[in-house]
Amino acid sequence: MSVCILCLGRAYKYTDGRTKVPLRGGAEVATNARRINGFISKRAIILLFAxxxxxLGLTARLFYLQVLRYDYYESIVLNNVSATTTVxxxxxxxxxxxxVQLASNYTVYRIxxxxxEIENEDQKTLICQGLSDILGVSVEKIREQADMSYYADRTIKKNVEEExxxxxxxxxxxxKLSRQIxxxxxxxRYYPYNDLAAQVxxxxxxxxxxxxxxxxxxKYLTGTPGRYITARDAWGKSMTSKYETYVEGQDGYTVETTLDVKIQGALDAQLEKTYNESKATNRVTGIVLDVNTGGVLAMGTYPSFDLNNPYEIDDSILExxxxxxxxxNQQRVLENDNYSNYAEVVYDFKNIKEQYSxxxxxxSEAYMNLLYSTWKNKSVSELYEPGSTFKVITTSMALEENLITPDTEFTCTTPYVVEGIKIRCHKYGGHGTNKFRWLLQQSCxxxxxxxxxxxxxxxxxxxxxxxxxxSQTGIDLPAESSPIYHNFSGFNAVELATYSFGQTFKISPIRQITGVSTVANGGYLITPHIVSRVVDGNGNPVYNANEEPQRQVVSTEVCRTIWDILxxxxxxxxxxxxxxxxxxxxAAKTGTSEVRDVLDDNGNSFLRVGSTVAxxxxxxxxxxxxxxxxxxxxSQIYGAYVAAPYVAAVMEEVLPYIGVERQWSDEERAKMNTTVRDYVGAPVANAITNMxxxxxKYNIVGNGEEVTYQAPAGGSAFNKSSGTVTLYSGDAVPNRYITxxxxxxxxxSGANQRIVNAGLNPVITGATNSVSDxxxxxxxxxxxxxxSVLYGSTVTVTLRFIGDTDA
Structure with a gap:
C-alpha cells in the first residue's frame, strides 16, 4: 500500500517500506495544485472583502437612517402617532x-x-344637528365633514364669536363629546375707527x-404660530408619551405710525365736505405732512370703505x-372707451347690478372692479398734473439763481407765444405790468x-x-406710482413753458406735497414716511425710519422769501x-390743471383737477x-374754490392741536367770534356786570332778579362787534319768532346787516380776511x-371768494 502526498508543491508517494518516492509527472501535478490554491485564495479574499x-454599507446605512436622518424618520413616526394643533x-x-390703536385683535374661535372619533350614527346625527342649531351652518354641510371618518380635524366654522x-x-x-368636537x-383683526385712513x-x-x-x-406684523403636539394610538386616542409638548408661538411686532387720529379725523371730515360740494367724479384726496421730518400725520381718500368689512360695498357709494x-362732460367720459373715472366704475356696477344676478x-367682475377702485390710495397710486401749485418750485429756481427778486417787474402778455404755441393767462386780458410778488400771488x-x-x-x-x-418719493406704502415726464432730450421750449406752471407732466399728490415741503422746511428734500418705528414685545426697536434729509436743493434764505410772498x-x-x-x-398756493387723458371732439380738455397746497x-x-x-x-371747478377752504379748515383745527397759538391782529380780534356764557340761573345783576x-351788548326782558332764558343760548358762537345777548327774567317768556x-x-357786510336788522345775531366764518368783501x-x-327761530338766535354764514380761476 502506498500513500500519495503533496509536499512543498511536489508530489511523492510512500512505499510499504515507508520510502518517499517522487511521483511520476510531479511538475505538472504541482503546477495544477498551485493553480487550485491560488484560485481558492482569491475567492476567499474577494469574499472577505465583499x-x-x-x-460597512449596512453600518453606514444604519448610521444614516438612525443618526443623520433620525429627526426625519422620527417625525414620520410621530405624525402617525401624534396630532398637532396650531396655536x-x-x-x-x-x-x-x-x-392709539389703529389695528388690533380680538379672540374668536374655530369649531x-x-x-x-364619532362612535355611531346616532352620535353623528346629534353632532350635526346640535352644531347646526348653534352655528347656523346647514346640517348637510356638517354631515359632509362628519362622514370623512378617517380624519381627525374637519373645520365646521371659523371666526366664531364668544357667545x-x-x-x-x-x-x-x-x-360628553370632548373627543368629537x-x-x-x-x-x-379689528379696526376701531372703521374707515379712518382705510386706504393707508x-x-x-x-x-x-x-x-x-x-x-x-x-413681515413685522405676522407672528409665528405655536404648536401643541399630543400623542395618539392607532385608534387616534390620546396616550402618554414623551413627545407631547407645547411649542410657544411669537406674536407679531408693534408698528408705530406717524399718523395722528385727531389730525386724520380733521382731514377726513374736510375731504367728505370737499366731495359733497364739488361732486368730484374721480374722488378727492388729501395729506397732512410734517415738513421737517417727512412724517405723514394724515392721509385720506374719499369715498372710503370700512376696514372691518372691506369686501362689502356700502349702498351710500352707489348713491x-x-x-x-x-x-x-360725463357723457363724453362714458362714450370714451380709453378713459374712465371712479364715477363711471360706480355707474357701470349699478347697471350690472340691475341686469345680472x-x-x-x-x-363679480364689476363688483371687484369697484372694490379695487375704492381700495386704491389716491394720494400715492394715482397721478395728476399739479398745475399752479408747482409755481412754488419754479419760483425757488429763479430766486436761487439770483435771476429775480420779489420786486422785479414783469408784463403779463396774453396769449404768450412759444414756438408758435399760444399760451393764455387765466385772467382775460392779462394782468398787465406789475412786481413778481403780486403776479405770483395772482398765479399769472x-x-x-x-x-x-x-x-x-x-x-x-x-x-x-x-x-x-x-422719481418716486420712496414712501413706505405699496404701489407708489412713478411720475410721467419728458426725458431731457424731449424737454424743449414748449415743455419748459408748460412745466413752469405745472402742466404736461404727471405726479402723485405725495410727490407734490413733498416738493413744496422742501421749500417749507428751508430747502431740504425729505423722504415721506408713514411708520416711525417697529418694536418687539419688550419694546426694543427692530426698525427705525430714516428722517435725515436727502439733500439741500435751495437755500433757506430763498425759502423764507417765498414764505413771505405766499x-x-x-x-x-x-x-x-x-x-x-x-x-x-x-402760506398757500392753489392750482387748477387740465385732464388731458380725454378730449372733446375739438381736441380740447374739458375736465379739471382743483387743488391747494399750504x-x-x-x-x-x-x-x-x-x-x-x-x-x-x-360750476366752480377751481382749486381756489373746491380745495382752498377745506385746507383752511384743516389748518384751523390742526394748528392749535399741535400747540401753535393764534396771533391776532387788532382787526382780526374785532371780527373774532367768541362763545356766549350760560347765564341761565344766574342773578341778572351779575350777568350784566359780566357782559x-x-x-x-345786551338786552334785558322782564323784571325778575334771576335769568330764566337767554338768546343766543349758552355755548353758542357769538360776535361781540355786531351781536347782542338777550336775557329773560321773571315772567317774561321768549315768544317772538323770526323768519x-x-x-x-x-x-x-350785506349779510351782517340783514341778520342784525332781522333781530338775529350774525356769526361770520370762512373768508374773512382783509380784502374788499x-x-x-x-x-x-x-x-x-x-x-323760524327765536328772536336773538344766531345765524352762521360761510363766506368764500368766488371767481378765482387760477389756471
Missing amino acids: CIILA SASRGVITDRNG FIAPR QASAVKEFIADN YVEPSTK IGFVSTDGGMLGIEKRYD LFDGYEEDA PDSDEY NPTLIQIAQLVGREKFYNYFEAFGYT EEGVATDGGAKNTYVPGYKI FAPADDPQIACIIVCDEPMT KNLGI VPNLEGLSA ATALVVSQEPAAGS
Whole structure:
C-alpha cells in the first residue's frame, strides 16, 4: 500500500517500506495544485472583502437612517402617532404716533370635529344637528365633514364669536363629546375707527396684509404660530408619551405710525365736505405732512370703505353719483372707451347690478372692479398734473439763481407765444405790468413762463430732478406710482413753458406735497414716511425710519422769501385767499390743471383737477396740507374754490392741536367770534356786570332778579362787534319768532346787516380776511333761509371768494 502526498508543491508517494518516492509527472501535478490554491485564495479574499464592504454599507446605512436622518424618520413616526394643533399667534398692533390703536385683535374661535372619533350614527346625527342649531351652518354641510371618518380635524366654522363658542362648549359638556368636537381659540383683526385712513392702514386676508401698512409691514406684523403636539394610538386616542409638548408661538411686532387720529379725523371730515360740494367724479384726496421730518400725520381718500368689512360695498357709494350720466362732460367720459373715472366704475356696477344676478361672472367682475377702485390710495397710486401749485418750485429756481427778486417787474402778455404755441393767462386780458410778488400771488402763467426762460432749459431740468420730480418719493406704502415726464432730450421750449406752471407732466399728490415741503422746511428734500418705528414685545426697536434729509436743493434764505410772498397773498387779495385762517399765518398756493387723458371732439380738455397746497405757520413752518379734488362736477371747478377752504379748515383745527397759538391782529380780534356764557340761573345783576366787562351788548326782558332764558343760548358762537345777548327774567317768556332771511350771494357786510336788522345775531366764518368783501360772498347759512327761530338766535354764514380761476 502506498500513500500519495503533496509536499512543498511536489508530489511523492510512500512505499510499504515507508520510502518517499517522487511521483511520476510531479511538475505538472504541482503546477495544477498551485493553480487550485491560488484560485481558492482569491475567492476567499474577494469574499472577505465583499463581506467587509457589505458590513460597512449596512453600518453606514444604519448610521444614516438612525443618526443623520433620525429627526426625519422620527417625525414620520410621530405624525402617525401624534396630532398637532396650531396655536395662532397674535398679529402685531398698529398704532398712531400717540399709541392709539389703529389695528388690533380680538379672540374668536374655530369649531372643528374629529370624524374618526364619532362612535355611531346616532352620535353623528346629534353632532350635526346640535352644531347646526348653534352655528347656523346647514346640517348637510356638517354631515359632509362628519362622514370623512378617517380624519381627525374637519373645520365646521371659523371666526366664531364668544357667545356661540360658549354655547358649543356647553353642548360638548352636556353630551360628553370632548373627543368629537373641539373649540380652538384664534384671533381676528379689528379696526376701531372703521374707515379712518382705510386706504393707508389696509386690511388682512388669509394670505396676510392686503393693502397699505398691513401689506408693507406684513413681515413685522405676522407672528409665528405655536404648536401643541399630543400623542395618539392607532385608534387616534390620546396616550402618554414623551413627545407631547407645547411649542410657544411669537406674536407679531408693534408698528408705530406717524399718523395722528385727531389730525386724520380733521382731514377726513374736510375731504367728505370737499366731495359733497364739488361732486368730484374721480374722488378727492388729501395729506397732512410734517415738513421737517417727512412724517405723514394724515392721509385720506374719499369715498372710503370700512376696514372691518372691506369686501362689502356700502349702498351710500352707489348713491354718490346719482345724475352722473346726465352731465354733458360725463357723457363724453362714458362714450370714451380709453378713459374712465371712479364715477363711471360706480355707474357701470349699478347697471350690472340691475341686469345680472350676484352669482354671474359679469356681476363679480364689476363688483371687484369697484372694490379695487375704492381700495386704491389716491394720494400715492394715482397721478395728476399739479398745475399752479408747482409755481412754488419754479419760483425757488429763479430766486436761487439770483435771476429775480420779489420786486422785479414783469408784463403779463396774453396769449404768450412759444414756438408758435399760444399760451393764455387765466385772467382775460392779462394782468398787465406789475412786481413778481403780486403776479405770483395772482398765479399769472405768462410771468412764470418768463421766469422759466430766465432759468433756462438745462438748469430748470436739473432743479426738476433735484426736487425729486423724476422719481418716486420712496414712501413706505405699496404701489407708489412713478411720475410721467419728458426725458431731457424731449424737454424743449414748449415743455419748459408748460412745466413752469405745472402742466404736461404727471405726479402723485405725495410727490407734490413733498416738493413744496422742501421749500417749507428751508430747502431740504425729505423722504415721506408713514411708520416711525417697529418694536418687539419688550419694546426694543427692530426698525427705525430714516428722517435725515436727502439733500439741500435751495437755500433757506430763498425759502423764507417765498414764505413771505405766499402768506401775503393769502392774507390779502391773492388767488389763495380762501385759505385764510384768522390768527394764523398761512402760506398757500392753489392750482387748477387740465385732464388731458380725454378730449372733446375739438381736441380740447374739458375736465379739471382743483387743488391747494399750504404750509404753516408761514414764519416757522411745521406742517403742510394738500387737498386734490379730481374732476369736480359743479360750476366752480377751481382749486381756489373746491380745495382752498377745506385746507383752511384743516389748518384751523390742526394748528392749535399741535400747540401753535393764534396771533391776532387788532382787526382780526374785532371780527373774532367768541362763545356766549350760560347765564341761565344766574342773578341778572351779575350777568350784566359780566357782559359789561367783556364788552358784550345786551338786552334785558322782564323784571325778575334771576335769568330764566337767554338768546343766543349758552355755548353758542357769538360776535361781540355786531351781536347782542338777550336775557329773560321773571315772567317774561321768549315768544317772538323770526323768519331767517336768505343770505346766499351777499357780501359779509350785506349779510351782517340783514341778520342784525332781522333781530338775529350774525356769526361770520370762512373768508374773512382783509380784502374788499365785494368778491367774498355767502355760500351757505345755518339755519336755512325761511326757518323760524327765536328772536336773538344766531345765524352762521360761510363766506368764500368766488371767481378765482387760477389756471
